[in-house]
Amino acid sequence: MPLLTDWVKKAIEPEPSSQQRNCRLPEAGERDEDELLAVRNLSVNVKSSSRPVIEGIDLTVGRGEIVGIVGESGCGKSVLSLSIMGLLPSALKLGGGELRLNGQSLHQASQRQIRSMRGKHMSMIFQDPMTSLNPTLTIGEQLTESLRLHLKLGGREARERAVLWLRRTGLPRPEAILSSYPHQLSGGMRQRVMIAIALCCEPELLIADEPTTALDVTIQAQILDVLFRIREEEQTSILFISHDLGVIAELCDRVAVMYAGQIVEQGTVEELFESPQHPYTIGLMKSIPKPEKKGMRLYAIPGTVPSLHDRGEGCRFQSRCAHAAAICLDAMPALEHRGGSHAVRCFLASGERREMDV
Amino acid sequence: MSKHHDEPLIELNGLFKTYDGAGFGAAKKKVHAVHDVSLTIMPGETLGLVGESGCGKSTTGRMAARLLQPSAGNITYRGRDLSLLRGRESKTMRKAIQYVFQDPYASLNPKFTIADLLEEPLRIHKLGDKAERRRQVDAMLETIGLNSSYARRYVHELSGGQRQRIGIARALMLKPEFLILDEPVSALDVSVQSQILNLLKDLQKQYGLTYLFISHDLNVVHYMSDRVAVMYMGKLVEIADVEGLYHAPFHPYTQALISAIPSEQRGKRSERRLLTGEIPDALSIPEGCSFHTRCPYVRDSCRRETPPIIGMGESRTVRCHLYPVDEGLDYGETKVALG
Amino acid sequence: MESKSTLTMRLGLAIIALLGTMAAVSLLYVPYDVNEMNIAGRLQSPGALHWFGTDNFGRDIFSRVMEASKTAFLVGAVAVTIGLVAGFIIGATAGYLGGWTDEVLMRMIDALLAFPGILLALILVTVFEPNLFQTMIAIGVLSVPNFARVIRSGFFQYKEAEFVVAARGLGASHATVILRHVMPHIVSPIIVAASLSFSTAILVEAALSYLGLGVQPPDPSWGRMLSESQSYIGKAPWFALAPGVFIALTVLGFNLLGDGLRDLRDKKT
Numbered sequence: 001m002p003l004l005t006d007w008v009k010k011a012i013e014p015e016p017s018s019q020q021r022n023c024r025l026p027e028a029g030e031r032d033e034d035e036l037l038a039v040r041n042l043s044v045n046v047k048s049s050s051r052p053v054i055e056g057i058d059l060t061v062g063r064g065e066i067v068g069i070v071g072e073s074g075c076g077k078s079v080l081s082l083s084i085m086g087l088l089p090s091a092l093k094l095g096g097g098e099l100r101l102n103g104q105s106l107h108q109a110s111q112r113q114i115r116s117m118r119g120k121h122m123s124m125i126f127q128d129p130m131t132s133l134n135p136t137l138t139i140g141e142q143l144t145e146s147l148r149l150h151l152k153l154g155g156r157e158a159r160e161r162a163v164l165w166l167r168r169t170g171l172p173r174p175e176a177i178l179s180s181y182p183h184q185l186s187g188g189m190r191q192r193v194m195i196a197i198a199l200c201c202e203p204e205l206l207i208a209d210e211p212t213t214a215l216d217v218t219i220q221a222q223i224l225d226v227l228f229r230i231r232e233e234e235q236t237s238i239l240f241i242s243h244d245l246g247v248i249a250e251l252c253d254r255v256a257v258m259y260a261g262q263i264v265e266q267g268t269v270e271e272l273f274e275s276p277q278h279p280y281t282i283g284l285m286k287s288i289p290k291p292e293k294k295g296m297r298l299y300a301i302p303g304t305v306p307s308l309h310d311r312g313e314g315c316r317f318q319s320r321c322a323h324a325a326a327i328c329l330d331a332m333p334a335l336e337h338r339g340g341s342h343a344v345r346c347f348l349a350s351g352e353r354r355e356m357d358v
Numbered sequence: 359m360s361k362h363h364d365e366p367l368i369e370l371n372g373l374f375k376t377y378d379g380a381g382f383g384a385a386k387k388k389v390h391a392v393h394d395v396s397l398t399i400m401p402g403e404t405l406g407l408v409g410e411s412g413c414g415k416s417t418t419g420r421m422a423a424r425l426l427q428p429s430a431g432n433i434t435y436r437g438r439d440l441s442l443l444r445g446r447e448s449k450t451m452r453k454a455i456q457y458v459f460q461d462p463y464a465s466l467n468p469k470f471t472i473a474d475l476l477e478e479p480l481r482i483h484k485l486g487d488k489a490e491r492r493r494q495v496d497a498m499l500e501t502i503g504l505n506s507s508y509a510r511r512y513v514h515e516l517s518g519g520q521r522q523r524i525g526i527a528r529a530l531m532l533k534p535e536f537l538i539l540d541e542p543v544s545a546l547d548v549s550v551q552s553q554i555l556n557l558l559k560d561l562q563k564q565y566g567l568t569y570l571f572i573s574h575d576l577n578v579v580h581y582m583s584d585r586v587a588v589m590y591m592g593k594l595v596e597i598a599d600v601e602g603l604y605h606a607p608f609h610p611y612t613q614a615l616i617s618a619i620p621s622e623q624r625g626k627r628s629e630r631r632l633l634t635g636e637i638p639d640a641l642s643i644p645e646g647c648s649f650h651t652r653c654p655y656v657r658d659s660c661r662r663e664t665p666p667i668i669g670m671g672e673s674r675t676v677r678c679h680l681y682p683v684d685e686g687l688d689y690g691e692t693k694v695a696l697g
Numbered sequence: 698m699e700s701k702s703t704l705t706m707r708l709g710l711a712i713i714a715l716l717g718t719m720a721a722v723s724l725l726y727v728p729y730d731v732n733e734m735n736i737a738g739r740l741q742s743p744g745a746l747h748w749f750g751t752d753n754f755g756r757d758i759f760s761r762v763m764e765a766s767k768t769a770f771l772v773g774a775v776a777v778t779i780g781l782v783a784g785f786i787i788g789a790t791a792g793y794l795g796g797w798t799d800e801v802l803m804r805m806i807d808a809l810l811a812f813p814g815i816l817l818a819l820i821l822v823t824v825f826e827p828n829l830f831q832t833m834i835a836i837g838v839l840s841v842p843n844f845a846r847v848i849r850s851g852f853f854q855y856k857e858a859e860f861v862v863a864a865r866g867l868g869a870s871h872a873t874v875i876l877r878h879v880m881p882h883i884v885s886p887i888i889v890a891a892s893l894s895f896s897t898a899i900l901v902e903a904a905l906s907y908l909g910l911g912v913q914p915p916d917p918s919w920g921r922m923l924s925e926s927q928s929y930i931g932k933a934p935w936f937a938l939a940p941g942v943f944i945a946l947t948v949l950g951f952n953l954l955g956d957g958l959r960d961l962r963d964k965k966t
Contacts, residue, residue, distance in 0.1 A: 465860050
């Protein structure tokens, strides 16, 4: 029931709460009202060799939207999320392109500015909550830390807000949890605590990097439910990274499929799952074992993902693609729109193949 | 399939595994990693073993592989108690039962070449001379879809999928009858996972292997298994044939598991029945039914008594107070009451 | 960063090689008879004839330093061998078996470690009559705990490694598990420990000889030479300088080697 009442309250309350207004960035000229995060032609390079780890990334996350990024290990999905947060490891650096949150460039921002935005405007949760929680501090200390820092709340206020957020993530007895240490909690509880820490300052953007991968299915279902509910209640935008197509399909509004450092297909969940067009996306979907495939041979994409050094001139997927032709070896297909918001990086889908190839 | 064979290949009878927990004296608690697990596996079938992490499914698998000593209970293989075998018989049995580890990177010695790794089982059992062993290594590499140039490489030079192929090949070198596969694909990417699952299916057909397939991925278990056993907090809560389990799960925990499988069908999320509460700590497993803290149908008796294993028709059992002990009961009716 | 530890290791190796060559050459040739006295030519300063000068009996210091380096390396090698063999037996048993065996053995090692090393060596050497052989055994005993601990922790770390479990599952014997699966992984920490023990052994030998409990006169030893030079430190500083520098160089060489090796190993893992 709190869900409904909150929603009603939001609907009849035209003014955002004072806290929310404090959180807003000073906008540099209003842009597209719905656009929260804009990634334009972004690349991230290895410092020593200037080789791009990810390149030509175009991605938009609207307000209150859940966008999924799906791909296999090494496709660059985590590098993308870390670059948005300004948390790239020291061996990598931002290359060309643009990164904007609320119209403000993250690309040009100083480390200091980005630091002040973390927690307050954007937050991140990781796969393993144990490594991102400090084992020597109580949950309460860790939760109220950012509240004091970003929202300048006093001790009692911060505590109340911490309890509120722990409750919203579905944790029972939040008061007791405040005084416990991370090791006293189960994996699912820790991930809820992480969500509470990430969201307690009401950031506009939450980046979730495989947040349920280390958890069991029944707990995963609960966590996904929490994220979905919070989006409904707070209009928080979520960038959800996962290797699990099922999870992505359930939670997200739009999806981007990444392969070897590029987005190869993008669209709404309906577009992508009902009519996938990139051979990689199609192969990925066909390889998942599902009840109706029992007794049949599973489809397997041959070969392996090319390493950073083996990425040639042409299409990245060309070496594993059943439909590869001469042009795929020589030229890199562009990410082209195919109606609606559906975009595909493939000559075959674009029709260019047929004209140039025959 | 199992129905054509009367003699089980392997039987786990009332296995327990307990560890000493932290603490001293009276405060010291026993951790029941595995509690009264009995399973029967028929020749040529695949039994899936599912459950959440830490539920004891790996411990059960390791006991079946004799990598761990059970605290109580016994294992019979072709009717013979494994713990009573000595000398030559014991070695023969070791060859017949092999174990494939979840993480091939950890279970393959990084200082060995692939050829050394595959040859080692033969050397340990003093099978063939050097040339014969090398010939078998090359043949096995081909069987698992790697060419013989891999023989000279090291584990760290291989991709995840190739490593797992080597892990499987190593288990097959001694021509076993029974393989325990402990999360063999959970460390792999989806596209590689399907290659390995296909390989496992092929090998089973080719060599007439029997599998105990341990996994937390319900889609994978459904694809691989003939029958499925579900574990929760060290206990078996349900055993059923695969279609029965996925279409009409009896135990409330199984129901929750099946309903929690992520699906590409839109709108499934909304009709999902979510459990409340968290998985209890292994050090303080709840009294009575271990699942009562999360069960939507909990009754008083669930908090007091551990439910018995109840037969629910041919080769189907459930451990839950909701189902009457009387046999031959119309459990269809009970399910309606549950729904 | 890799270059730094490689450099450290190379420098250490170069120093050891230099000193080792000198010790090896002294087996065949020294410029002067090390015990030939020449009262007329006492305490000569370094020059073309006597590179490091002469001592209070007119003996050639360079020849004596060379001869002493042989003793130093011998003591180091024997002591490290004793320490390694005994340490391996204790450490491997404790680490592989664990439980009570481990408790008892490691408490014994702790007791040995808690006792001041030089004092223990003094006791051992004075109980028996002081000579080179006793010194080597005493120093060897001192290095046992170091090896035992390194080897035990190696066994502890690897005996439950999954590839060891896998080998056991295949039916491998204890010997196979230890020799083929555990040992190759702990060779490099053992080499590091050996290198560091070597420098400690040489230092302890010098200390014992300085106190008159190690190498007996008239045989040369760096420690003895230091103690003999003491009364002439103002008049003939080179007398003290030569053995002092050699002790320092040897210890530095083995420590650099050990540290470099350890850094390289840590980086790999």
